[in-house]
Amino acid sequence: MTLENTDIQVVNAPAARRTGLSRRQIALLMQAPSVALIGMFFVLPILSIIVLAFWRTESYQIIPDFTLSNFSAVLFEGAYLTFFLRSFITAVAVSAVSVILAWPIAYFIVRVSGRWALLLGMLFALPFFTGEVIRLIALQGLLGPVGLINSMMMWMGLQPIRALIFTPIASAIGIFYLYLPTAVTALCLSLVNFDFRLADAARTFGAGPVRTFLEVTWPLNLVGTLVGFILCFVPALSSALAPRFLGGPNGTLFGMSLAQQFGDTGTWSLGAAMGVFLFAATLLMVFMLSRAVNPQRSGFSGGTAEREGR
Amino acid sequence: MRWPSLAPSLWIGFTAALLCATYAFLYVPIVHVALASVSTNTMWPYPPRWSTAAYTALIHNRVYLEALMNSAIIGLATAVLSTAFATAAIFGLMRYPGRHRGKLLLLYLAPLFVADIVLGISTMVFTNLFMGIGGNLAVAILANAVRCFTYAFLIIAVQLYRYDWRLNDAAMVFGATPVQAFREVTLPLAAPALFSASLSTFILSFNNLEISFYLLGATPTLPAVAWGTLRYGIRPELFAVTTLINLAVILGFAAILISLKVGRHRRLTQAEEVRGLT
Structure with missing residues (x-):
C-alpha cells in the first residue's frame, strides 16, 4: 500500500491526485463526449435546417440564395396551414386526454399499488419501446376494416363503425395509443418523487381531500404534469406515420406533409421551413406552459436545499 | 355521515377500473395480433386454427434477415455509445458540479422537445447537404445516439x-x-441503472423508424421493411414480426425489472453493512 492511498486529503479531490489532472479538467473530460455528440448531431442539424429554410429548391436542385418564399408558402398557402391546424388540434386534444387519464392512473400506481408499483409502471412504459411501426400494425388489428372491433360488431350482428379507420378520428386514436404511455410515465415519476407527507400534513390541519389536492398535490406536481403534456404533444404535433396509415384521404397531418417534401416531391427547402415551423411551435408551447408555472408554488423555493439536507 | 368512509373505496375502485381499461386498450391489440400470427384465420382468430405459416414465410424472406442484422447493429452501437456518454455526463455532473450545470442539462434534455422526424430530416440535411456524406449506418447510429442519450x-x-x-x-x-x-x-450499485439504460436504448434504436429512415439510404432495417410492406396492406408475416418484437421487448423488460429488484435489495444490504461499520 502506498502512502498516497492512505492520504485522507485524497477524499476531497479523488481522481485528481492520481491522474495529475485538475478537477476542472476531469469535469470537462466527462462532459466532452456528450457535448460533442449533441453539438454535432443535434445543434448543427437544427441550424442547418434553419439555413436551408431560407434557400430555394428548383427541380430537385438546391439554390443557396436568400428567400422567404418557403415560410410564406407554409403560412399563406392554405393547405399547409390547414394541415398544421389539424395537427395542432389533434395534438392538444390527445395530450390533454392523455394527461387527464394519466393522473388517476399514476396516482393509483404510486399510491395504492404498493410493491407492485414498479411492475405496473413498467407495463405502461413497455408498449412505447416496441416502436411506432409495430404498434401501428397492432392497431390495425384492433381498428382495421376487418379488425377486432369491427369483427366483433359484425359477429354481434351490428353495423361496423366506419369512423374507426381512414378518418382523422382514427389517426387521433392511433396517436393517443402511441403516446399515452409517455404521459403516464412522466406523471408516475413526478408522483414517485412527491413527498406525500405534505398532503398528509394538510389533511391533519383540517383540509378536505379536494382542497388538499388543489393546494398541495396539484401545484407540487404541476411541472411533472406539464412535462407529460409536452412529451406527448411534441411527437403528436409532428406525427407522420399514424395519419398516413390510419388517417385516410382527409386526414393529412403536418408531419406527413413534411415527410413528403423530403420524399416524392423533393422540395427540401420547403420541408426545412416546415421543420423550423414545427420546432418554433414547440418552443412557443414550452414557453407558454412554463409561464403557467409559479415557481414559488411548484416546490422550487428551497425544495432542493431541503432535499440535500436530508 | 357514511360518505367519508365510502368515498375512498369508491375512488380506488374507479381508478382500478380505469387502470384495467387502459391496460386492455394497450394490450388487446398486441394479444390479438399474436393470436392472428399463429392461426390461419388471421382476421378473427377466435378460436385460432393453429398454423406456423406466417413464421415460415418470415424465415424464408431474406430481406427480413438482412434487416434484422442492420437493426441489431444500430441497436448495439447506439446502446453502447449513448449509455457510456450518459454515464460519464451524469457522474461528472454529480461529482464535479460546476457553474455550467444548468446549461449542460438544458443541452442534454433539449432533444426531447424535437420529434423523431425533425431529428431525422435535419440530420440528413446536415450530413448530406453540408458535409457531403451520403446515408450510412454510422450516421444513423449517431443520430439515434442523440435521441437515446437523453x-x-x-x-x-x-x-x-x-x-x-x-x-x-x-x-x-x-x-x-x-x-x-x-x-x-x-459500479455494483449503479449496475442496474446502467443495465436498464443500455437495454432500453438498444430496444428504442432497434425499433426506430423515423430517425433511421432518412439516414440509411438503401440499407434496410426491420421497422423500415415492416413499414414498406405495410404500405401495401397487412400481411400475415407482419403479424409474425410484430409478435416476435413484442415478445423480445417483454423479455427485455422482465430482465430490467429483475435487475432493478436485485439492485434495490443489494443497495439496502450494503447500506446496512456500511452502517454497521461506522
Whole structure:
C-alpha cells in the first residue's frame, strides 16, 4: 500500500491526485463526449435546417440564395396551414386526454399499488419501446376494416363503425395509443418523487381531500404534469406515420406533409421551413406552459436545499 | 355521515377500473395480433386454427434477415455509445458540479422537445447537404445516439440522484484508491441503472423508424421493411414480426425489472453493512 492511498486529503479531490489532472479538467473530460455528440448531431442539424429554410429548391436542385418564399408558402398557402391546424388540434386534444387519464392512473400506481408499483409502471412504459411501426400494425388489428372491433360488431350482428379507420378520428386514436404511455410515465415519476407527507400534513390541519389536492398535490406536481403534456404533444404535433396509415384521404397531418417534401416531391427547402415551423411551435408551447408555472408554488423555493439536507 | 368512509373505496375502485381499461386498450391489440400470427384465420382468430405459416414465410424472406442484422447493429452501437456518454455526463455532473450545470442539462434534455422526424430530416440535411456524406449506418447510429442519450441520461439520473458519495469516501478512508472505490462500490450499485439504460436504448434504436429512415439510404432495417410492406396492406408475416418484437421487448423488460429488484435489495444490504461499520 502506498502512502498516497492512505492520504485522507485524497477524499476531497479523488481522481485528481492520481491522474495529475485538475478537477476542472476531469469535469470537462466527462462532459466532452456528450457535448460533442449533441453539438454535432443535434445543434448543427437544427441550424442547418434553419439555413436551408431560407434557400430555394428548383427541380430537385438546391439554390443557396436568400428567400422567404418557403415560410410564406407554409403560412399563406392554405393547405399547409390547414394541415398544421389539424395537427395542432389533434395534438392538444390527445395530450390533454392523455394527461387527464394519466393522473388517476399514476396516482393509483404510486399510491395504492404498493410493491407492485414498479411492475405496473413498467407495463405502461413497455408498449412505447416496441416502436411506432409495430404498434401501428397492432392497431390495425384492433381498428382495421376487418379488425377486432369491427369483427366483433359484425359477429354481434351490428353495423361496423366506419369512423374507426381512414378518418382523422382514427389517426387521433392511433396517436393517443402511441403516446399515452409517455404521459403516464412522466406523471408516475413526478408522483414517485412527491413527498406525500405534505398532503398528509394538510389533511391533519383540517383540509378536505379536494382542497388538499388543489393546494398541495396539484401545484407540487404541476411541472411533472406539464412535462407529460409536452412529451406527448411534441411527437403528436409532428406525427407522420399514424395519419398516413390510419388517417385516410382527409386526414393529412403536418408531419406527413413534411415527410413528403423530403420524399416524392423533393422540395427540401420547403420541408426545412416546415421543420423550423414545427420546432418554433414547440418552443412557443414550452414557453407558454412554463409561464403557467409559479415557481414559488411548484416546490422550487428551497425544495432542493431541503432535499440535500436530508 | 357514511360518505367519508365510502368515498375512498369508491375512488380506488374507479381508478382500478380505469387502470384495467387502459391496460386492455394497450394490450388487446398486441394479444390479438399474436393470436392472428399463429392461426390461419388471421382476421378473427377466435378460436385460432393453429398454423406456423406466417413464421415460415418470415424465415424464408431474406430481406427480413438482412434487416434484422442492420437493426441489431444500430441497436448495439447506439446502446453502447449513448449509455457510456450518459454515464460519464451524469457522474461528472454529480461529482464535479460546476457553474455550467444548468446549461449542460438544458443541452442534454433539449432533444426531447424535437420529434423523431425533425431529428431525422435535419440530420440528413446536415450530413448530406453540408458535409457531403451520403446515408450510412454510422450516421444513423449517431443520430439515434442523440435521441437515446437523453433517455439513458434520464433513466440513470432517476435511479442515481440519491447516490451517497460518502460510500466512496468511506471506502477511500479504508485504503481504496478512487478507481477501486468506483469499481467496487459505485459500479455494483449503479449496475442496474446502467443495465436498464443500455437495454432500453438498444430496444428504442432497434425499433426506430423515423430517425433511421432518412439516414440509411438503401440499407434496410426491420421497422423500415415492416413499414414498406405495410404500405401495401397487412400481411400475415407482419403479424409474425410484430409478435416476435413484442415478445423480445417483454423479455427485455422482465430482465430490467429483475435487475432493478436485485439492485434495490443489494443497495439496502450494503447500506446496512456500511452502517454497521461506522
